[in-house]
Amino acid sequence: MHRWSRLFIPTLREAPADAEVASHKFLVRAGYIRQLAAGIYSYLFLGNRSFNKIVAIVREEMDGIGQEFLLPALHPREIWEASGRWALMGGNLFRLKDRKGADLALGMTEEEVMTEIARKELRSYKQLPQIWYQIAPKFRDELRPKSGLLRVRQFMMKDAYSFDIDAAGLDLSYKKHYETYCRIFDRCGLKYMVVEADSGAMGGKESHEFMVRTPAGEDQIVSCGGCNYAANLEKATSRLAAVEDLAAEGDGKPLEVHTPGQKTIEDVAKFLGVSPRNKIKTLALMTEEKDAQSGKMKLRAIVVLMRGDHQLNEAKLNSALGKPTRPMEESEIKALFNSPAGYLGPTGIEWAQHVTKDGPVLLVDKALEGRSNLIAGANKENYHLKNLTPGRDFQPTAYADLRSVTAGEACPNCGAPLGIDTAVEVGHIFKLGYRYSESMGARVLDKNGKEVTPIMGSYGIGIDRILTAAVEQGNDDNGFWLPPAIAPFEIVVTPTNVGEEKVKSAAEEITNRLEAAGFNVLLDDRDERPGVKFKDADLVGIPFRITVGKKVTEDTVEVVQRSTREIRDVTIPAIVDYFQRVLQART
RNA sequence: CGGGGCGUAGCGCAGCCUGGUAGCGCGCCUGCCUUGGGCGCAGGAGGUCCCGAGUUCAAAUCUCGGCGCCCCGACCA
Known part of the structure; x- marks a missing residue:
């Protein structure tokens, strides 16, 4: 029999200060x-x-x-080298050396x-x-x-x-x-x-x-x-509503417009009186790759174009490229594209026409495929370009789904809001x-x-x-309740006063009978005031409580379901039957 | 790794600015009392004030260095 008074169950009235969730x-x-x-x-x-x-x-x-x-759990370096993950896993892999200086890792998978x-x-x-x-x-x-x-x-x-x-x-x-x-x-x-x-x-x-x-x-x-x-x-992914393209201006060729001091998408769109949806967001990134000839690591420029109101999804970019990226520094943007950082755009740059080829890569989000007369930076301080059409005014290396879905967009399968x-x-x-x-x-x-x-x-x-x-799924101000299948005990038996012989012996008897029927039962036999025992019972995750109190004189106890607080009187002779019915689903 | 915060009794915290006796609540121990939602009274135990160095007659308190822990960001099977 599991008696609370004999067990180590150190409950705390207050949570440690550094606990958040x-x-x-x-x-x-x-x-x-x-x-x-x-x-x-x-x-x-x-x-x-x-x-x-x-x-x-x-x-x-x-x-x-x-x-x-x-x-x-202890792995020699060699097998992680064999799979290539010794290098790939970076700092997340625990590494150590043995006394001979050989490298070992603690298994992460x-x-x-x-x-x-x-x-x-x-x-x-x-x-x-x-x-x-x-x-x-x-x-x-x-x-x-x-x-x-x-x-x-x-x-x-x-x-x-x-x-x-x-x-x-x-x-x-x-x-x-x-x-x-x-x-x-x-x-x-x-x-x-x-x-x-x-x-x-x-x-x-x-x-x-x-x-x-x-x-x-x-x-x-x-x-x-x-x-x-x-x-x-x-x-x-999501299904996007069609966007109306802007009408071509002038002769329809890329047209420089003066946008003094306008750097962000929002600013430029407002300044030109257009929607961010007609603007191109240009993101400059760097990735590292092995040079095919020398075998040395070298940097490779990656430029990503998104619709102005869309967010780049890094995970999608990583899987499109097969490697991680980092934001490009301003000096790198200047050196590679001869453009100030806030005014970078895709025109006038020789983009690699395949990822295997040399040169900067231009990845364009699918939401821009088929669009026309967009607006992007002109690679020139205080200027943007209008009338930009992908495929005509610049040649992307590839199109890819690179965008983060936002709430309310249409489901790709059925169109309902996500x-x-x-x-x-x-x-x-x-x-x-x-x-x-x-x-x-x-x-x-x-x-x-x-x-x-x-x-x-x-x-x-x-x-x-x-x-x-x-x-996380089942808690309130007083504590939590676990599903019976994974709770440490399914039932806690709480005699309100162990000083009263009748209450005490009834609680023991109930515990014995439930245990004999195969339930995991915790008997709170501590000589504490009822309030203390109720608070603890509420706290510790046990889904059912049996309160043994005054009603023992009528051969009755109370069964409390922790999650709902529902209280039910059950007679002592019927208690095993009762739980067999209620906890039937358990395995 | 960038930004912020914290480290004093088992837990939660005050004291630090302005150097001099280490304190509060809860918990713990003993006794009495009480017993349906963390009772009441009385007595008591418990501290390398994170570590190290420095300043000083004197350091929890000031200075420098280190360590640990938490949060935000970055990162992430």
């Missing part, structure tokens, strides 16, 4: 977690119980489609280790498909850990990897994960959305994120109220493709005895974030 405040106040260092937390008794329940659900569901491994096993062991198409997973700590040297358990340096991840002979096989492995993830999050009692996602630094094509809406989240998700379209802002919410990512599935199997040299023989590279997928779930998201 609800989950952080309450998990600390409720005695679930304690901080060890920035982004590093210990789980105490209640936290660990909840954590273990989540792990059990994930494991049970994953065992339905895959096999569990346990991989080392395990594509390399899993692929290394596949490379050495998989020989034949007959061994495929494989789905291997593990539940293990991951490490990230975050620039800024924050929000309690939401962005941390060490966390527990369920990571899975699939190996298939061909794309059709990968589709199936991916689908299995998609469905399994839905079952996992359903069983954990989370309200979640599945959104199309950008695959970012992972490479690969198709990708979905499992998101829980909360203001504490760090992701923006775009969703449609009219259909099931949902996507991460990094990936989302909404934007903040959310926290609890799961992410990727079709990786050949990136790791190729670079690390995994090969199997196919039916025809020919060597082929297996195609991979990778699939993650943040265990800690399931708990955090659940707290």
